[in-house]
Amino acid sequence: MSTDRLLIREWELGDAEEALQVYGADEVAHWLTPEWRPVNDTDAMRSVLHAWIESGPNLMPPAGRWAITRREDGQLVGGLSVKLLPPFEEDFELTWALRPDVWGQGYATEASRAITGWAFKQGIEEIFAVARPDNERAIAVARRLGMEWVGETEKYYDMTLQVFRLRPG
Template sequence: MSLELQTDRLLIREWKTDDAEAALRVYGTDEVTSRLTPELRPLSDAEAMRSVLHAWIEAGPNLMPPAGRWAIVRKDDGEVVGGLSLKLLPPYEEDFELTWALSPDVWGQGYATEAGRAIISWAFEQGIEEVFAVARSSNERAVAVARRLGMEWVGETEKYYDTRLQVFRLRPA
């Protein structure tokens, strides 16, 4: 599903393989990948990042809408500053999970909250009834984003990724 959303400061759009250098500043850093669920190893170089982006782009049309993976671009300078995804949570693949990742040099500016708000409102327009976010309790920044987005804490579980996670949920107001 092809998507382009604008917020005050950001553009949310499909990934391009030419985003590899910028995306590496996000997914090539241990600060980001160690906090993702499931945890990843940082991508080693732009070529590896390009392959991953290629795989994400190829997989896109086969995902169940409104699932997808998108780049977060700062409108001021056109810089890719992060990524967002909406994906079905294992093992039942019924619940949509929102994930965010920002290049560490732009943490603390509200971009994850701004992008998250836009994607959630678009996802609700597509007809889904709830969006989840999961994070380890030690991932204070992710928990704070979920709270800023108005998500409600609904419990903790190990059922998704074999690690204890806090679960947050938002339903349309």
């Protein structure tokens, strides 16, 4: 899948070093879900990618995990996922994470628009994004995507989160 500036593709083991710049960055890991375990080196990141790649075929679309690369130079700038939210695994969650040095360039919004458009074509009726109340960047992306704020809850991940919802159209 692609946009004007980005290519959204499956993860590869060879992405480990560049993926570490995303998921190993403290300023990114700080905002990830509590179940996320810190990734401190390329071997650990390769293990995470291996798990993501191996689990991919078992996920029911639109669930999945993808790498985001720039079309102009092939640089990996981040990752996206669509997954079922805990605890009941009934609602789909959109997540994104970008390298800190590319924040503010619209990549999260652009990639998320593409993946949500694809997800809706898979037949889902809504998708959610959750963010800690002080995660202003994530909240801004959710709003740019046209997501509607539906409230605050402790239902997901056992922590207070802002909940945003997007429906087709």
